[in-house]
Amino acid sequence: VTTAPSDRVQRGSANNPFTLASPERVFELVASGARARSNKNLLVYIHVPFCTSKCHFCDWVVGYATADLVDRGELQSRYVESLCAQIAAYAPVLRDLGYTVTNIYWGGGTPTRLSPQYMARIFDTLAEHLDLTGVVEHTAECSPETVTREHLDVLVARKLNRVSTGAQSFDPAILRKMGRAHGPEQIRSAMQSFRDAGLQNFNIDLITGFPDQSNETSLASVREAIDAEVPHVSFYMFRDFAEDLVAIKQAKTGTRSQSSKTERAATYFAAKALFEAAGYEEYIVGYFAREPRFRFDSEDYYFSLRGDYFGFGAGAGGVLGRHALKSGVPSRYGNSNVREFAAEPLPLYAGAMDRMPDVLYTDGYFKAFATKTGINFDRWYDQFGFSFHRFRDERPGIARWFAERILQGAEFVEDSEGIKLTPDTWIETMMWRR
Numbered sequence: 486v487t488t489a490p491s492d493r494v495q496r497g498s499a500n501n502p503f504t505l506a507s508p509e510r511v512f513e514l515v516a517s518g519a520r521a522r523s524n525k526n527l528l529v530y531i532h533v534p535f536c537t538s539k540c541h542f543c544d545w546v547v548g549y550a551t552a553d554l555v556d557r558g559e560l561q562s563r564y565v566e567s568l569c570a571q572i573a574a575y576a577p578v579l580r581d582l583g584y585t586v587t588n589i590y591w592g593g594g595t596p597t598r599l600s601p602q603y604m605a606r607i608f609d610t611l612a613e614h615l616d617l618t619g620v621v622e623h624t625a626e627c628s629p630e631t632v633t634r635e636h637l638d639v640l641v642a643r644k645l646n647r648v649s650t651g652a653q654s655f656d657p658a659i660l661r662k663m664g665r666a667h668g669p670e671q672i673r674s675a676m677q678s679f680r681d682a683g684l685q686n687f688n689i690d691l692i693t694g695f696p697d698q699s700n701e702t703s704l705a706s707v708r709e710a711i712d713a714e715v716p717h718v719s720f721y722m723f724r725d726f727a728e729d730l731v732a733i734k735q736a737k738t739g740t741r742s743q744s745s746k747t748e749r750a751a752t753y754f755a756a757k758a759l760f761e762a763a764g765y766e767e768y769i770v771g772y773f774a775r776e777p778r779f780r781f782d783s784e785d786y787y788f789s790l791r792g793d794y795f796g797f798g799a800g801a802g803g804v805l806g807r808h809a810l811k812s813g814v815p816s817r818y819g820n821s822n823v824r825e826f827a828a829e830p831l832p833l834y835a836g837a838m839d840r841m842p843d844v845l846y847t848d849g850y851f852k853a854f855a856t857k858t859g860i861n862f863d864r865w866y867d868q869f870g871f872s873f874h875r876f877r878d879e880r881p882g883i884a885r886w887f888a889e890r891i892l893q894g895a896e897f898v899e900d901s902e903g904i905k906l907t908p909d910t911w912i913e914t915m916m917w918r919r
């Protein structure tokens with residue numbers, strides 16, 4: 486599906502804070518906000534919307550057909566070309582605004598669903614247009630059945646220093662129920678290939694609280710990760726918000742059984758105890774690092790409001806010069822129209838941060854409450870261009886968000902520097918985050 490640019494131009498309105506803008510127009514919109522910022526760090530995100538299969542719990546890749554998600558042919562090749570064209574068009578904007586790239590993150594989807602040659606082409610386009618000598622963390626997501634030694638060699642040669650793989654569980658029956666395209670043996674061999682490629686830092690994602698996943702099954706996977714000395718584990722509570730997920734429908738019709746929230750929380754805390762007994766630290770809710778050097782810097786960057794970020798690709802978003810930017814459907818990350826992006830990659834939706842809806846903050850930037858330091862008021866002002874206090878006072882929806890959390894047991898502490906959850910309530914509150 487392609488649409489002529491003139492048909493797609495939309496202007497922001499009272500209900501729609503976004504305008505569809507060309508690279509030149511994006512530059513005009515963000516320039517004064519970017520120049521007013523004191524922190525000019527930049528995280529670059531590369532969105533690859535292809536996977537081997539559609540997992541039953543996944544609410545990240547939405548808005549396009551499964552046939553497009555699993556494509557390995559013509560759509561993929563057009564996508565790579567369009568992504569490179571988008572990089573070539575926006576990199577000068579980022580450079581001219583004085584940003585320094587400190588973090589690179591490949592997400593999706595499954596970036597290693599692309600061939601090593603395609604990944605090299607995308608990275609080399611980025612390196613051609615932006616100075617990457619200041620990058621401290623370069624991470625690529627992968628799934629165990631797609632990542633090859635060639636992928637790792639090509640990326641490590643390009644300063645990749647971290648990979649993150651969606652393991653989810655070491656239990657073959659649970660993996661099947663999740664609709665994963667791999668078994669436990671492929672996770673084990675992927676972890677070995679990370680080590681063989683010289684990557685000291687890697688992450689595996691593990692889910693808990695999935696329908697039919699018992700307490701014992703969750704904890705067995707945690708024990709295996711600990712025994713394998715995995716440097717970093719992202720331990721996620723299954724998110725049961727999206728009504729149209731296969732797993733949620735199955736739980737609703739009784740095909741799968743779901744344990745109570747109390748039981749799921751107890752499993753989470755039992756896993757936390759296992760990690761901590763083995764020396765792991767939960768430095769952000771759900772993020773367990775075996776040593777401080779294995780912490781996930783790009784997530785801390787985003788959660789802690791440590792700088793602007795710019796996303797390349799069909800469903801990527803960003804914040805630049807106190808404006809939100811988004812490819813594809815503006816409502817949320819991952820919601821994309823891959824074919825439309827492949828046909829016309831340059832226009833981005835752009836809108837001033839002070840006009841963004843509450844949900845962008847409550848589901849997005851309030852993830853800062855998953856960190857130990859919470860929201861720092863100076864960083865908030867620098868990133869968004871208005872004070873946190875004014876924001877909270879003027880928006881009833883934000884006051885409601887705080888009131889609901891407090892009713893559920895959350896306790897916030899606030900001083901002149903910022904606001905955070907108390908050590909007793911931050912995990913209980915943020916383990917259920919969207």
Ligand code: SF4
Binds near residue numbers: 539545595628
């Ligand atoms: S591989 Fe990841 S992004 Fe792709 S469908 Fe599964 S969970 Fe979603």
